[in-house]
Amino acid sequence: MFALIDCNNFYVSCERVFNPKLEGKPVVVLSNNDGCVVARSNEAKALGFKMGEPIFQRRDLVRANKVVVLSSNFRLYGDMSGRVMTLLSGFSPDYEIYSIDEIFLGLKGYEKWDLTEYGKQIREYILQGTRLPVSVGIAPTKTLAKIANFFAKRQVYLGGVQVFRQASDAKAKLMHVDVEDIWGIGRKWSSKLRQLGICNALDLANASAIEMRKKFNVMIAKTVLELQGTSCLDLEEVAPRKNILVSRSFGYKIEKFNDLREAVTNFATIAAEKLRGQHSYACGIMVFVRTNPFSQMASQYSNSICLKFVKETNNTVVILKSAVLGLQAIFRQGYQYKKAGIMLLDLVSNNTSQEDFFIDHDKLNNKVLMDALDEINDKYGKKTIQFAVCGVRKAWGMHQENISPAYTTNWQELLIVRAN
DNA sequence: TCTGGGGTCCTAGGACCC
DNA sequence: TCTGGGGTCCTAGGACCC
Numbered sequence: 001m002f003a004l005i006d007c008n009n010f011y012v013s014c015e016r017v018f019n020p021k022l023e024g025k026p027v028v029v030l031s032n033n034d035g036c037v038v039a040r041s042n043e044a045k046a047l048g049f050k051m052g053e054p055i056f057q058r059r060d061l062v063r064a065n066k067v068v069v070l071s072s073n074f075r076l077y078g079d080m081s082g083r084v085m086t087l088l089s090g091f092s093p094d095y096e097i098y099s100i101d102e103i104f105l106g107l108k109g110y111e112k113w114d115l116t117e118y119g120k121q122i123r124e125y126i127l128q129g130t131r132l133p134v135s136v137g138i139a140p141t142k143t144l145a146k147i148a149n150f151f152a153k154r155q156v157y158l159g160g161v162q163v164f165r166q167a168s169d170a171k172a173k174l175m176h177v178d179v180e181d182i183w184g185i186g187r188k189w190s191s192k193l194r195q196l197g198i199c200n201a202l203d204l205a206n207a208s209a210i211e212m213r214k215k216f217n218v219m220i221a222k223t224v225l226e227l228q229g230t231s232c233l234d235l236e237e238v239a240p241r242k243n244i245l246v247s248r249s250f251g252y253k254i255e256k257f258n259d260l261r262e263a264v265t266n267f268a269t270i271a272a273e274k275l276r277g278q279h280s281y282a283c284g285i286m287v288f289v290r291t292n293p294f295s296q297m298a299s300q301y302s303n304s305i306c307l308k309f310v311k312e313t314n315n316t317v318v319i320l321k322s323a324v325l326g327l328q329a330i331f332r333q334g335y336q337y338k339k340a341g342i343m344l345l346d347l348v349s350n351n352t353s354q355e356d357f358f359i360d361h362d363k364l365n366n367k368v369l370m371d372a373l374d375e376i377n378d379k380y381g382k383k384t385i386q387f388a389v390c391g392v393r394k395a396w397g398m399h400q401e402n403i404s405p406a407y408t409t410n411w412q413e414l415l416i417v418r419a420n
Numbered sequence: 421t422c423t424g425g426g427g428t429c430c431t432a433g434g435a436c437c438c
Numbered sequence: 439t440c441t442g443g444g445g446t447c448c449t450a451g452g453a454c455c456c
Contacts, residue, residue, distance in 0.1 A: 031424035038424070038456095056422040072424085099456045186454050217430065219454080245426055294423055341425090399422090 001107035001115070001138060002235075004145040005088055005122060008133045008153060010101035011039035014080045015070055017131045018407045018415055027068040030055055033249045034071055034399045071403040079408045080130065087129050091122055096235040104142060106235050119152075119161030139164040142233045143226035146183040147174070147201060167205075167229025174202035174227070184223050189216065201227060240278060240349060246271045247341020250396040253292070254337045260289065261327055262391035267342045268323040269390055272316040275344055276374060281312035281365075282344035285319060287326035292338035303330040311356060312348055315365045316373070319344070320387060 007013060011029040016022045026043035030036065037044075037053045047065055049058065055069065062069060081100045089095050094106030110118070119136035126134050137149025144164055151173060152162040164170040180190035182201050196215075198204050205227035213221035222232040246267040254260055264287060275282055290302035305326045309318060323342055362368075377384050405413035 033422095033424065035423050052424085054423040059422095074425095102456080184454065188453065217453090219430075239428095241427080243427080247425065249424065292423085339424095 001111060001140055002142050002145040002231075003092075003105040003107055003115075003119070003122075003136060003138045004098075004142070004149045005103050005105065005126075005134050005136050006149050006153070007084060007101040008135055009039055009041055010081075010132075011072065011077055012041045012044075013132050014077050015073070015404055016041075017080070018076075019404065022068055025068055026065055027070065028055070029070045029072055031072060032398060032400075033251060034401055035249065038072065069402060071400040073404050073406070075406050075409050076404065080132065083130050084126060084132060084134075087126055088122070091118075094235055097238065104145070104235055107138065115163045115165070116161055119163065120159065123160050134160070136161045138162070139170065140167060140229050141226040141231040143183050143223055144170055144229070147177055150177060150181065167227070171202070171205075174205055175200050177201035179204060182223065182227075184219060189220065192216075240280065240347065242347055244271045244274050244282070244344040244347065245341060246274075246343075247288075247339065248396070248398065249339045250337065251399040252395065252397070254396055255335070256395075257327075257331050257333075258391075259393065259395040260331065260337055260340060261324060261389065262393055263340050263396040264289075264323050264327050264342060265320050265387065265390045267340070268319050269316060269386065271342055271344050272314060272319045273374065273377075275314045275347070276370060278347075280347040280349050281314050282309065282319070283312045283346035283348065284308040284344075285322045285326065286343040286345060287323055287330065287340075288342075289327070289330060289337050289340045291335050295336075295338075298336050299334075301332055301335045303332075305330050306345065311359060311364060312346075313365055315370060316387065317366055317369075318364075320389060324389065 012022075012027045015027065015029065022041075024043070025041070026047055027041040028037045028044045028049055029039040031038045035054060037049050037051065037055055037058075040049045040051070044067060047061060047067070049061070049067075055062070061067065077100060084101075085097050085103055088103050088105070092105040092107060092110075094108065096104045098104055107115070115138050119138060122136055123134055126132060135149050135152040137145045137147065137152050138161075139145040139148045144167060147170060148162040148164050152158050152160050155162075177200055179185055179193050179199055179201065180187065182204065185193070185204075193199075193204065198207060204224060207224055209221045209224040212224050225232050248263070248267065250263065254263070268285070284307055286304055286306045288302070288304035291298060291300050293300065293302075307322045307326050309322065313319065373385060405415075407413060407415050
């Protein structure tokens with residue numbers, strides 16, 4: 001048995017914990033740069049706000065319904081996520097943190113328990129510990145647990161917990177799950193499946209895994225088996241990251257090389273800090289830039305380049321040099337750039353790295369300098385010291401009009417409670 | 421005016437080997 | 439006249455997830 005526990009409207013719920021006035025109101029949280037809707041309260045969903053929708057297209061709806069529109073506060077959500085996961089991981093020795101707001105628990109050996117009751121205990125515990133509402137789905141396979149969670153969230157009478165003890169318990173409900181709402185079935189495949197007359201989860205459960213393997217691929221075949229009750233997807237170990245990507249859309253259009261260089265070197269610095277944070281080394285770097293693909297009038301350009309380091313490294317100096325070199329190679333004068341980013345490639349961990357007889361590893365990586373850098377910035381705040389190439393102009397700055405305080409991660413921004 | 425960011429996995433095809 | 443069989447590795451692109 002697997003349980004999938006998922007925080008309801010996670011980003012909105014995090015905001016409501018510290019700002020209870022938002023309770024009962026339509027609230028949306030936007031992506032970086034205040035671009036798209038990435039989280040909606042139930043009230044906002046009812047008004048018709050869609051996931052991923054650009055907010056500027058819905059200004060009328062916002063005004064007419066006094067919708068609260070918030071910029072995203074990822075430091076807050078990340079910290080709250082950590083708290084939720086710490087509490088949830090206490091409910092089973094086997095678990096897999098699947099995303100910022102979801103966790104799978106392995107419930108092997110819990111079969112005889114009253115699992116509905118267990119689910120309710122989980123909900124109450126998390127609510128008490130964090131004030132965040134969660135939904136619980138329990139079933140014999142991960143895919144069915146996802147579907148159980150789907151109903152736990154939507155059908156109020158369930159009280160936030162749905163258990164399918166066996167695949168057959170789910171059968172009556174599967175026809176109410178559209179094929180595109182099944183875990184692992186996205187837009188492209190669902191339209192192909194619909195052409196074959198497979199429109200909901202029951203249709204797919206009744207399909208033949210072997211046929212689906214032939215017509216599609218092994219992943220859809222596994223989904224079919226999972227819907228039928230044969231578990232194909234196990235809990236996964238937390239694997240170390242294979243790449244680190246840092247990219248941003250700009251709040252303003254950028255044309256000058258120096259401004260773009262400032263942005264790219266800032267991203268590279270952040271990525272290098274993350275890299276050292278997870279005790280890894282990168283073998284190379286990819287740099288990319290692009291103009292605004294939505295702009296009809298402006299001429300378009302997008303390009304990327306990969307560079308290999310002489311030896312794997314986590315040295316900001318080396319990474320910055322390569323980032324600038326890459327940017328020089330792909331930069332073209334005369335375009336309005338809207339987005340850029342860098343990716344550190346093929347990460348390897350400390351202890352698997354092959355030593356080179358002729359290279360002093362610590363020296364190559366400027367270990368003493370990097371340690372000092374990280375320690376200072378850790379203690380006194382981000383960018384207390386930085387490389388000059390990263391600049392101070394910030395011509396590319398993000399739009400963030402309505403961001404909440406870092407309630408849980410900054411002493412200066414703690415919630416203040418006043419007694420009247 | 422205005423459209424996110426960060427990931428993973430699978431597959432087909434090409435290059436190469438003997 | 440006529441040109442095999444069996445394999446690996448790498449990469450780009452496409453799909454998916456939240």
